[in-house]
Structures are given as structure tokens and as C-alpha cells.
Amino acid sequence: MSIKSSAGRAGAVLARPFHRDGAPTRLHPTSLWAEGSKVATLYVGPAAGKVRAWLDRWVRPALATVSALGAVVIGAVVVLWITGAAFGWQEAKVAALLATLLVLIAIAFILGNSMYAVKLDLARTRVAVGDSAVGSIAVTNASTRPVLPSALELPVGAATALFHLPRMGPGQVHEDLFTIPTTRRAVITVGPVRSVRADPLHLLRRQLMWTEPTDLFVHPRTTALDGPAAGFLKDLEGLPTTELSSADVAFHALREYVPGDDRRHIHWKTTARTGKLMVRQFEETRRAHMAVALSVNTDEYEREEDFELAISAAASLARQAIKEARELSVVTQRGPVRCETGKNMLDDMTRLAGHNRRGTAVDLARSLSDAVPNASVVFFVVGSKVTPSQLRSAAASVPPGVRAFAVRCYSGAKSARANIAELTVLTLGDLTDLAAVLRKAVA
Structure with missing residues (x-):
């Protein structure tokens, strides 16, 4: 009877099987691991979850306030107290006491809550390269008592802008304007706005987030293709x-x-x-279906300016087609570009990054016929390192009856026109010459 009761208790823990005579069997290692996993799931899992939640709520925020210098000072406090107590060094105890006072003063600086209402406003979230993005930060003291002077930080990409707040009474509003220069194509993350509390020695630093981050799209430069250039594109419509x-x-x-x-x-x-x-x-x-094949292989461009010129040229062609409500497809080695609206197209063009392992312009031309089978006119936008033989191979992949043009982008080069078999090759040295280069295509 005692054997059965003990077996029942053991079975409740590990569900161990028994022989007919009541003797317990030896568990297989696999079974032992499975039973241990069950126990861990039932007891260890919830406890670990509670510990993790406690760490996330209290310990990690506290550790996040400690700067590198603060960590050194706190470590020195611990070492000096232990050394002074172990060896009876009064000097170590005095130094430990002074360092402890510094840490306590730093804690006093970061305690307390700031009741701010912060609004980050960008006048435009989409600008072109060379245009300035203007924004403002409006801070309101939402508490019922005055707040001391403090600072706000605004991350702008990899940089950080600092705004100093004066002493503000209840309900008082302080507004600052800022300008973001845009010298190159990029997606810049602006924000979140954060208030900073720190001691004079910057041992401790406490941050509070007040807004969500906002993406600022710096679109590539484009040029208008009105006048004769637009007429040239319209002539491509309605081909018999x-x-x-x-x-x-x-x-x-x-x-x-x-x-x-x-x-x-x-x-x-x-x-x-x-x-x-x-x-x-x-x-x-x-109806003419324009296909723009933009090569993003950086090995085909002489320098980075040429690659940016190619993106701007392709975006200008696509923007004109969208403006005229024509069918359009833009493809790269990284995949298709959205062309539903001009905003979507320019957003995707802004995100484009060059790569030297995504295939050549010839590979892109060969895949174009599968990606856009109903194209009636094709523009290959490539770099100056693409050779005539490669352009001839690209032209060979274009189906008969489809008009094909290649735009070779080489910053500073003189605009020119040449023919390779049925392919019209246009050399573009500056974006403002794109309209004139297109006129040369029918000259």
C-alpha cells in the first residue's frame, strides 16, 4: 500500500512508470528531458516572465540613464568602499564618500516629471534635393506649476539638433523653427523629440520621448519635359x-x-x-506603354554623381509620362518601381540604392521583355561604363517594332546622339539638358 502511494506521488511529479512488482523503472534520457521541459514550462516559464517584466519596467530604464562616465564613477564607488573597509584606508573611504555624494546629486537632477505637450510639425514631408525642409517644434507646459529651463533634442538622421527651453509658466507655449538642408537624395528620419535631464557632470542622463518619428523624403531632382520634348513623347503614342x-x-x-x-x-x-x-x-x-529600365549596378557608373544623374533622368521621364496619364513601367535590377502616382514613384526612387551584384544592364534588358511584354517604347538609363557591345546586346533583347533608346549618364559630358543598330544612344551630361537630348533623338 505504501509502495503504491509513493508511486502515485512520484507519478504526479515525473509520471514515472513502474514494473508489475511495484519497483520504479529507469527513465530513458529522452523521457527525462521531456518531463523536465514540462516542469520548466509549468513553473520556470511564468517566473522567468515575471522577472523579465520586472527588469523591463525598473532595471533597464534605470541602467539606460547611466552614461559611460557615470558607470565608471559608480564602479569606483563600489571598489573604494570595499577597499576602505577591507584595509582600513581612510583615504579610500573619503574618496568613496565624495563619489557617492556626486552620484546622489546626479540622481537629484534627473528626478521628477516634466509635463510637456510637444508638437512636431514639418511643413512638407517630401522635398527635392536642394530644397530646404522647414519645420517647427511647439512646446506647451501642461502642468499647473512653472518648470525650470531644460533642453529638447531632435534627431535628424545621424545628427541631433538641440533646443533650449526657458523657464515656462503653466500653459505657456514656446515655439522654435528649424531648417533641414537637403544636399542629397535620402529618406531622413526626423524625431522623436525627446527632453533631456542631466547633471552638470553628465553622470546620469534621462530621456523622455514626446513625439513619434517622421520620415522626410528628399526626392531626386527632376526636370520638366514640356515643349518639344513633351511633343516627342506624345509622338510615341498610338503606334500602328x-x-x-x-x-x-x-x-x-x-x-x-x-x-x-x-x-x-x-x-x-x-x-x-x-x-x-x-x-x-x-x-x-x-496605346504607347513606356518602359524605363534603370540600371542600379554601380560598377557601370564612373562616379556617384553619374548614378544620381541616372536616377534623376529616369524619374523625369517617368514623371512626364504620369503627368500625361500614359501607361508606364519602371524596372531596376532590384525589382519594379511603383508608378500609380508621381508620389509613389518618387518615393521608391528615393529609396533606391546602388549595388554591384544585381546584374548588368544587359541582364536588365533581357528581363524587361518578360516584365513588360506590351511595351511600345523603351528607355535604358545606364552609366558611361556600359560598352557599345553591351548596348547592342541590350537592343537585341527588345522585340521587333518597339522603339528603344539608351540614355548614357556621364556628368559633365557634352550631349550627343548616336545609333547602334536600331537603338538610339543619347549621352546626358547634365539634367537640364535632358529636354535637348530628347529633341536630338528625332533630329
């Missing part, structure tokens, strides 16, 4: 095909009437002259 149709806009020829033809297309003058019913026959037309 070799497919014949009984109803379209491009007249082809006359033929005899066949039952089922639309009588509205009967050409009565020819019918009266020949004595037979003659109907108009048309060539099918297709």
Missing part, C-alpha cells in the same frame, strides 16, 4: 501595328463587303464606282 481591324483610327485600305461587317464603314463613293460594296479596313493601334 501590322494587325488589321474592321474598326480603329488608322485607315489602311478598302476591301469588299463581307456579311457581318459594320455598314457604317461602307465607302459609298467607291461602291458607286465599282458596283460592289466596299468597306474601310483599318490598322490596329496600340
Whole structure:
């Protein structure tokens, strides 16, 4: 009876099996591990969760306030107290006492709560390279008592702007304006705005977040393609095909009437002259679908300025097509670029990063026919290191009947035009010359 009761208690803990005579068996290591895991899940897991929650709530915030210098001072306090107590050194005890007073004074500086209402406002969250992004920070004292002077920090990308707040009475508002220079294409994270409490020696530093971060898109520079350049792009629309149709806009020829033809297309003058019913026959037309293939392989560009020029040229072509409500596809070695709206397109262009392991311009041209099978005009935007033989290979991948252009971007170069087989090669040295370069394409 005692054996069975002990077996019951053991089974409650580890569910250990027993022989027929009541003797316990030896657990297999796998079974022992499984039973141990069950015990850990039942008892250790909840306890570890509570410990982790306690650490996240109290210990980690406290440790986050300690600077590198503060950690050295606190460590020195501990060592000096232990040394003074162990060896009876009065000098060590005095130094420990002074260091302890410094730490206590630093703690007094960071205690207390600031009741602020902070509003971060960017006038525009999307600007072009060279334009200044203007914003403001409005701070309101939301408490019922005055607050002492303090400081606010505003991270702007890798930099940090510092704003000094004066002594503010209850409900008082303090506003600061700031300007963010934009010298290059990037997505800049602005914020969050944080208030900082620190002691004069910066042993301890306490931060409070007041706003959420905001993304500032610095779009690539683009140029307007109005006037003759826009006319050139419009000429690419409505290209006729070799497919014949009984109803379209491009007249082809006359033929005899066949039952089922639309009588509205009967050409009565020819019918009266020949004595037979003659109907108009048309060539099918297709709406121009522009495809812009932008190479992001940095090995094909002489320098970084050339790569930025290529992005700006591709964005200008795409922006003009979107402005005219034409079908558009923009592809790179990193994948397609969104073209639903000009904002989406420029946002994706801003995020583009160069890479030298994403395939060459030739690889991009070969994949273009699969990505955009219905393209009627193709622009290859490449760097100056792309050789004529590579451009010839890229042109060979373009289906017959599709007009193809290559824009070679080389900062400082003189604009020029050349032909490689059916491919028109345009050299672009400055973004402002893009309209003139396009005019040379039909010269």
C-alpha cells in the first residue's frame, strides 16, 4: 500500500512508470528531458516572465540613464568602499564618500516629471534635393506649476539638433523653427523629440520621448519635359501595328463587303464606282506603354554623381509620362518601381540604392521583355561604363517594332546622339539638358 502511494506521488511529479512488482523503472534520457521541459514550462516559464517584466519596467530604464562616465564613477564607488573597509584606508573611504555624494546629486537632477505637450510639425514631408525642409517644434507646459529651463533634442538622421527651453509658466507655449538642408537624395528620419535631464557632470542622463518619428523624403531632382520634348513623347503614342481591324483610327485600305461587317464603314463613293460594296479596313493601334529600365549596378557608373544623374533622368521621364496619364513601367535590377502616382514613384526612387551584384544592364534588358511584354517604347538609363557591345546586346533583347533608346549618364559630358543598330544612344551630361537630348533623338 505504501509502495503504491509513493508511486502515485512520484507519478504526479515525473509520471514515472513502474514494473508489475511495484519497483520504479529507469527513465530513458529522452523521457527525462521531456518531463523536465514540462516542469520548466509549468513553473520556470511564468517566473522567468515575471522577472523579465520586472527588469523591463525598473532595471533597464534605470541602467539606460547611466552614461559611460557615470558607470565608471559608480564602479569606483563600489571598489573604494570595499577597499576602505577591507584595509582600513581612510583615504579610500573619503574618496568613496565624495563619489557617492556626486552620484546622489546626479540622481537629484534627473528626478521628477516634466509635463510637456510637444508638437512636431514639418511643413512638407517630401522635398527635392536642394530644397530646404522647414519645420517647427511647439512646446506647451501642461502642468499647473512653472518648470525650470531644460533642453529638447531632435534627431535628424545621424545628427541631433538641440533646443533650449526657458523657464515656462503653466500653459505657456514656446515655439522654435528649424531648417533641414537637403544636399542629397535620402529618406531622413526626423524625431522623436525627446527632453533631456542631466547633471552638470553628465553622470546620469534621462530621456523622455514626446513625439513619434517622421520620415522626410528628399526626392531626386527632376526636370520638366514640356515643349518639344513633351511633343516627342506624345509622338510615341498610338503606334500602328501590322494587325488589321474592321474598326480603329488608322485607315489602311478598302476591301469588299463581307456579311457581318459594320455598314457604317461602307465607302459609298467607291461602291458607286465599282458596283460592289466596299468597306474601310483599318490598322490596329496600340496605346504607347513606356518602359524605363534603370540600371542600379554601380560598377557601370564612373562616379556617384553619374548614378544620381541616372536616377534623376529616369524619374523625369517617368514623371512626364504620369503627368500625361500614359501607361508606364519602371524596372531596376532590384525589382519594379511603383508608378500609380508621381508620389509613389518618387518615393521608391528615393529609396533606391546602388549595388554591384544585381546584374548588368544587359541582364536588365533581357528581363524587361518578360516584365513588360506590351511595351511600345523603351528607355535604358545606364552609366558611361556600359560598352557599345553591351548596348547592342541590350537592343537585341527588345522585340521587333518597339522603339528603344539608351540614355548614357556621364556628368559633365557634352550631349550627343548616336545609333547602334536600331537603338538610339543619347549621352546626358547634365539634367537640364535632358529636354535637348530628347529633341536630338528625332533630329
